Amino acid sequence: MGDMATIRNIVILTGAGISAESGLRTFRAEDGLWEDYPVEQVATPEGFARDPELVQRFYDARRAGVLAAQPNPAHEALARLDREWGGGLLIVTQNIDDLHERAGASRVLHMHGEALSVWCTACDARHRWDGSLLGGPACPACGAASMRPDIVWFGEMPYRMEEIFAALAQADLFVSIGTSGAVYPAAGFVQQAASHGAHTIELNLERSQGSGFFDESRLGPASELVPAWVAEVLGR
Numbered sequence: 140m141g142d143m144a145t146i147r148n149i150v151i152l153t154g155a156g157i158s159a160e161s162g163l164r165t166f167r168a169e170d171g172l173w174e175d176y177p178v179e180q181v182a183t184p185e186g187f188a189r190d191p192e193l194v195q196r197f198y199d200a201r202r203a204g205v206l207a208a209q210p211n212p213a214h215e216a217l218a219r220l221d222r223e224w225g226g227g228l229l230i231v232t233q234n235i236d237d238l239h240e241r242a243g244a245s246r247v248l249h250m251h252g253e254a255l256s257v258w259c260t261a262c263d264a265r266h267r268w269d270g271s272l273l274g275g276p277a278c279p280a281c282g283a284a285s286m287r288p289d290i291v292w293f294g295e296m297p298y299r300m301e302e303i304f305a306a307l308a309q310a311d312l313f314v315s316i317g318t319s320g321a322v323y324p325a326a327g328f329v330q331q332a333a334s335h336g337a338h339t340i341e342l343n344l345e346r347s348q349g350s351g352f353f354d355e356s357r358l359g360p361a362s363e364l365v366p367a368w369v370a371e372v373l374g375r
């Protein structure tokens with residue numbers, strides 16, 4: 140851990156691994172989501188155009204899973220950090236669940252969208268949505284039956300990248316939690332932060348594809364590693 144006195148601004152990147160112990164499946168493990176569903180069919184604009192019902196069913200299932208899940212000690216620890224850390228903090232999550240928010244964190248940025256948000260392609264409005272999108276329900280704003288999951292699919296631009304790069308440029312500490320480092324641009328954030336002088340730490344069940352870029356790599360379940368790391372950063 141770098142000299143704590145010089146740590147002001149922290150950027151945290153989370154991935155599916157932080158929600159694994161809440162019962163939400165990750166993508167690339169042997170029982171991962173992408174083993175059951177070809178990415179091209181359920182997580183690309185082309186797949187949605189080809190078979191919208193398949194895609195709506197896939198995200199209906201994700202939405203239901205998120206609503207049934209509960210935050211785990213890792214989410215709760217980051218919420219504690221959000222409450223008690225006086226410096227800058229941004230939790231950039233690749234996850235589409237709302238477990239960070241339900242644990243109490245507020246400085247959260249969903250770069251890949253959110254399972255509980257839907258996007259009307261007719262009027263561009265976004266709505267909180269807990270139910271199904273099958274059968275083309277009417278957009279509450281414009282009435283069109285044109286709503287899709289508010290998810291960033293492969294080939295689409297992740298959300299709020301300017302804000303993320305600005306935070307990485309100011310970061311004194313960058314911590315990556317529960318991500319395989321397989322998907323860009325998120326997988327490149329560690330190098331971005333390091334190039335601006337940040338100390339970088341990886342907290343993950345196993346070494347990720349980007350482990351070599353980190354100053355420090357701690358291996359284990361997020362529910363154990365994250366509370367311990369937060370206690371260390373807060374000095375208690």
Ligand code: APR
Pocket residue numbers: 153154155156157159160165166167168171233234251316317318319320321322342343344345346347359360361362
């Ligand atoms: N604690 C900590 N880490 C864990 C745990 C756990 N309990 N369980 C799994 N992991 C780790 C795995 O070792 C793996 O490195 O979490 C990582 C999950 O990797 P992926 O399944 O690839 O998920 P993620 O990195 O979030 O994927 C990134 O890819 O498919 C796209 O948009 C999707 O946001 C996703 C992005």
